[in-house]
Amino acid sequence: DAGVIQSPRHEVTEMGQEVTLRCKPISGHDYLFWYRQTMMRGLELLIYFNNNVPIDDSGMPEDRFSAKMPNASFSTLKIQPSEPRDSAVYFCASSPTGQVGHQPQHFGDGTRLSIL
Amino acid sequence: GQQVMQIPQYQHVQEGEDFTTYCNSSTTLSNIQWYKQRPGGHPVFLIQLVKSGEVKKQKRLTFQFGEAKKNSSLHITATQTTDVGTYFCAGRNYGQNFVFGPGTRLSVLP
Numbered sequence: 739d740a741g742v743i744q745s746p747r748h749e750v751t752e753m754g755q756e757v758t759l760r761c762k763p764i765s766g767h768d769y770l771f772w773y774r775q776t777m778m779r780g781l782e783l784l785i786y787f788n789n790n791v792p793i794d795d796s797g798m799p800e801d802r803f804s805a806k807m808p809n810a811s812f813s814t815l816k817i818q819p820s821e822p823r824d825s826a827v828y829f830c831a832s833s834p835t836g837q838v839g840h841q842p843q844h845f846g847d848g849t850r851l852s853i854l
Numbered sequence: 855g856q857q858v859m860q861i862p863q864y865q866h867v868q869e870g871e872d873f874t875t876y877c878n879s880s881t882t883l884s885n886i887q888w889y890k891q892r893p894g895g896h897p898v899f900l901i902q903l904v905k906s907g908e909v910k911k912q913k914r915l916t917f918q919f920g921e922a923k924k925n926s927s928l929h930i931t932a933t934q935t936t937d938v939g940t941y942f943c944a945g946r947n948y949g950q951n952f953v954f955g956p957g958t959r960l961s962v963l964p
Contacts, residue, residue: 780956839946842899
């Protein structure tokens with residue numbers, strides 16, 4: 739079975755550029771999560787969706803970050819304009835129906851983002 | 855807000871030694887999950903604990919949920935080099951906030 743698919747795997751770009759990260763969750767999963775992982779701050783939940791609707795975006799660092807989920811099989815995380823401090827590994831995860839946090843989360847391989 | 859802490863931050867053990875990581879929450883949890891992340895990889899779900907005092911085993915791994923549902927532990931018996939990675943706990947409180955701990959990074963020396 740296909741797991742969570744993220745693209746690109748690696749992204750290197752200059753500060754000020756727009757960055758778009760993509761995620762395809764596991765088919766049939768109702769929840770989709772975006773995380774950011776750095777050595778300093780660990781694994782941070784940025785936003786999560788339930789049935790394509792954003793439920794909690796309190797972890798989104800600032801207005802430069804935005805996330806969308808236009809349908810059940812696709813989500814994007816956009817950073818505009820990007821800054822060097824946004825460099826991190828960004829993970830997408832999905833989980834099946836149920837209360838959030840009561841079902842296992844399945845993580846994608848992540849996007850390693852470097853902003854120069 | 856809800857905080858989940860883990861100790862130790864790092865642990866180096868000789869292959870064959872035991873290892874334990876502890877997870878502590880500032881609030882009572884409805885459940886706790888454990889994940890493992892290999893170096894360069896992504897977190898992978900290991901197990902979920904729901905009941906007060908619950909103990910679950912997976913081969914050499916033993917997971918425990920505290921009686922007060924505010925702490926948990928993961929114990930590995932006779933570590934192997936394949937156990938290398940970072941172990942995260944993640945807890946959900948009754949206010950429906952779900953938070954990952956900072957993780958414990960395990961190194962196993964052959």
